[in-house]
Amino acid sequence: AGWLADETPRLDSSVKGSAFEPTSPRATEPVVGPERTVDGFAKAFLDELNFEAGVALKRSTTTDQYLALARTIRGYLMADWLRTAERRRQNPTKMVGYLSAEYLLGRQMGNSLLATDLGDIAEQAMTSLGLDFNLLRAQEIEPGLGNGGLGRLAACFIDSLASMDVPSIGYGIRYEYGIFRQTFEEGRQVEVPDAWLSLGAPWEFPHPDRAVQVNFGGTTEQYIDGDGRTRRRWLPAWNVQGIPYHYMVPGYQNGVVNTLRLWSARATQEFDLKIFNSGDYAEAVRAQTFAENISKVLYPEDSTPQGRELRLQQQYFFVACSLKDFIDRTLEEDFDLTRLDERIIFQLNDTHPVIAIPEMMRLLMDEHDMEWAAAWEVTRKCFAYTCHTLLPEALEVWPVELMTRLLPRHMEIIYRINEEFLDTVREAFPGDELRVRRMSVIQEHPERAVRMANLATVAGVKVNGVAALHSELLRDKLLPDFAALWPNKFTNVTNGVTPRRFIRLANQQLSTLITDTIGPGWETDLERLRELEPYADDAAFTESFRQVKQANKDRLRSILSQRDGIELPEHAMLDVMVKRLHEYKRQTLKLLHIVSMYDDITSGRVRREDVVPRTFVFGAKAAPGYFMAKEIIFLINSVAKTIAQDPRVTDLMAVAFPANYNVTLANKLIPAADLSEQISLAGKEASGTGNMKFALNGALTIGTDDGANVEIRELVGDENFFLFGMLEPEVAALADRGYTPSSFYESNPALKRAIDLLASGHFTGGDRSLAAPVVDDLLYKDRFMALADFQSYLDAQARVDAAYRDVDGWTRSAVLNVARSGFFSSDRSMRDYLDRIWMPKS
């Protein structure tokens, strides 16, 4: 009886030369997607609904229909996906492995419809079945597996890599809960868990059969191997499994579908069985929960990570899974691992995945028998590091105590890397022990800890910043000792954004106008937007351009009315500041401007007819543990409410702060904006990418000389950009002299009035104490010098008003912003990475 189970041969491709190795390659079957017609689509949809979900159309819920629609669309991508994967396997070349703890993908359906060009067919098919296509699209909960800029950048990059047909794979974590959902209660942020998987997960493909084991804890020991060599090995204490979940990354209408591989943690069977067999069922189930905690939730800090043990577990978990996954793949083609750099370059997205460096050394030495020197030789060619910050507190350091407890073998490897590295430093700079201490991968004070940025810089082929100014400051201020040792290691790649999602999808009307004017193809060749320049003075074009902007504003007004019950005036300048809440980004400076404008009107200091009506929109999440950021949110909401209830100003100003700013809302907000607020203290915002999205959608920027603002201004022209504030060297000089914010308060009457009004309790129901945390910080600390830049900001806002009154002049500037921002396509960023870092022609 039992022969079927026991004796059926298993095809196991990893067992080379086994009796069961297939003698001839399995034929690759042609994969045929459903027919690209309305009927074909409707039939495929009904098949999904009836045969896969087991639901009749008549009885189906909106959720059933959404899921069936999603599965239908992905069915059209499947043939391209399998073909792309097969093509890459048949022709193995060097690949890009993007290692990122975050991917802020945004909704998948619209992007998949655009990639396949199935939008019209899908809509007609749904209509033919009596369904509301837009209602179904609105069901999707966006995968918010990232915090902000860094996560969204990763999503733009993989979009570009697919659209450019670059052999690449994204690796990351499948968080069960992404960035929290933000709600407001009495103006204060309340976080709600983001159960994005609760409706079902139609865009992902789990592969439990391809699980990978990841070890933690324990000790290391010395032993003698079969060849009599003395070696070290890791005796881990516990382990988990990583289950890969695959996501399609479709290129833009080019037949390419790349893969994003996200790892989810599960208890290992070994772990389970041991405990189950001991009879403690409840303990075994608890252990499972413990393992699954690793990929449970995204840490909600943008730029200022908290050094939590679980976070290090997450980092090692996904990196260990990804490296094992890739190395196994190369071994399938019998590849010599000493040449691994001919097959892969791993890009480290910030310090989060930097533990990959010692993990690669461990794999090559302990699991693949390589000697230290050979392993190091290849490891140092397989990684490049992108730094995304200038805030020293954002550079991760992991206590040696924690590292030793969680990853003892890696700690040994890090020590050895550091020893050899410090020898190099001593050789290059004899007798300079201070320098040695500054450069060491191990910091001694305030506690012994591993400096992940130093480790990445030691091992990486290149280190890059994310905008021209940032890369300069990174080289000259953050890592100057490393630049002195290895000047050629440092380079810049200015960030970019995908025009598919942020122009084509977000701004359909502008896209149509562009295509009607310069023809198709600009979506993958964004410099072609330059061809719009002559139309900046074309009356018909500028009139259409204005109409598009107004239509986007009207759409936004109706969305905010439905989504948040916010009613906005029809004709007012739309002034938008959307980004994570952080003191260095200076939402308080924006708030001071608003309060100042309010004060000017209510005190009669300006004539009402001289006021340019404005609608201010904020969108921002605060890290849940960031006290000051949450106080700032409360104060913005308080000001918004007071203004809305004050009849003296309601016709001239409104403040809207819709909750839960995310990619979906960004896509509605950005195309409607007139003015983009990019007002960080110079030298603090590494790049910014929202700034690029606004410019590409025809908003003008008011901004400091910071991050990518510098390059935006250079490209669009000074006359089409409102620059204000200290330059970075001025900031540094002021900090050196000693900055006293109160002196700016004392000497500037407008600033004094604004701060006094905020402090008075006028916006907080008469309660001064509610405004005090923010006001006192501004007056006595103001780490990011908002008061020092206040007057310059007000002056720039006056220039904005004047410019906006000149409707034609403003439109001209807006058109030129679009026409001259093609540089900020993430396709160009990917080209730069390829040419300068990934595949340099030596």
Ligand code: Z16
């Ligand atoms: C992040 O979003 C960024 C930096 C960082 O160290 C960590 C996180 Cl989670 C942002 C930068 O603040 C921003 O200036 C930049 O545009 C973005 O990363 C992408 O490079």
